[in-house]
Amino acid sequence: MKTRIGTESVSDWVEVSQAMIDQFAQATGDHQFIHVDPVRAAQTPFGGTVAHGFLTLSLMPLLSAKVPDAPRLAGARMGVNYGGNQVRFVTPVRSGSRVRGRFVLAAFEEKRPGQYQQTTSFTVEIEGQAKPALVAEWIGQVFT
Template structure:
């Protein structure tokens, strides 16, 4: 894994559907009209409903699972989120858009025997857009 520091992996595309957005609204209680009311959202500069920023961020595990060349730690028993150094929401994700994840391994270190910490840059790209939906620097830990 240390040899992979500095390398990037890119996921397959996934569609962000209105159903996903509605389910996220239900789970979080965030029913702002720009997410769940297509008629009202059409009158905004977004031109339609958009995914919650935190929904976009929460796609990290799904996109990581759809990244065939991502580095994997052999013998991993479990992985946990440790937190983020930064998160920036740059471009709204319209319902029906396709997104993919770009993962760049920034650091990998053994914290104690059998416990490793990795820091990655996570970018969500929107198909057909020049500017990404978000960029985050995320820390996770793996246990072997």
């Protein structure tokens, strides 16, 4: 994995549907109208419903799984989120948009035998948009 530091991986596109947004609202209790009420949301500068920022962030595992030939640590038993150094929600994701993840391995180190920590620069791109939806630096730990 250390030899992959600085390399970039890009996922396939994933649609962020209104059903996905509604399910996230149900799971989190965040029913703000800009997410779940297409009529009212159409009257805002967004012009329609938008995904929750935290929904966009939570797509990281799905988008990571959709990276063709993604590098994996041999013998990995599990991975866990450790936290983020930075997260910025740059551009709203309109319902029906397609997004993809761009991942750059920034650091990889063994914390103790069988426990590794990786820092990844993560960007969510919106198809047809110049600015990304989200930029983050995320830390995960992998156990072998």
